[in-house]
Amino acid sequence: MLTHLRANAVLVGLTMLMCCVAYPLTLLGIGQAAFPEQANGSLLTNANGQVIGSRLIAQAFAHDGYFWPRPSAVDYNAAASGGSNWGASNPKLRERAEKQLALFRVTPLPADLVTASGSGLDPHITLRAARVQLSRVAAARSAPSTEIDAVLTARAVTPQGSEPLINVLELNAELNQRWPRSIPIRGPE
DSSP states (O other): OHHHHHHHHHHHHHHHHIIIIIHHHHHHHHHHHHOHHHHTTOEEEOTTSOEEEETTSOOOOOSTTSOOOOOOTTTTOGGGOOOOOOOTTOHHHHHHHHHHHHHHOOSSOOGGGTSOOSSSOOOEEEHHHHHHHHHHHHHHHTOOHHHHHHHHHHHOBOGGGOOOEEEHHHHHHHHHHHSTTSOOOOOOO
């Protein structure tokens, strides 16, 4: 019986060593070698080398000189990723939609400026949603709206045949480089 216990203990120890140490370290090494930027969080830095956020996670922007992302059901907290699961009959969803509509005072408003994404952390807005915000951002930055619109067009990507999308953090970082009059993007706190 002692032989069986020893064999089982060795088997459990080797299995844990392989599954909890060797396998994760192998994947970490492959990720760092093949995809270093993605493996480290797709972080975006400013001109001073300070991290201002991740290209993959939305963050809140309140200043008029910035393009605003979609609303977030989790208050842009990456540790709490998830949707609100509010149905169309839920008064909280109506209140949030009314609040968003009041911010923009434009109809029709693109749906992504009124509704949160499934994760609450979608870093992209549609090109249409960005153009709704164009005059506000241009006025706050004292920049020509035609030049900012050219940046929007250049940054728009159309993945898998969907509507053109723009990464809000990357867009705001580029605007800070071109028209640095606004408050700087803050890094994670």
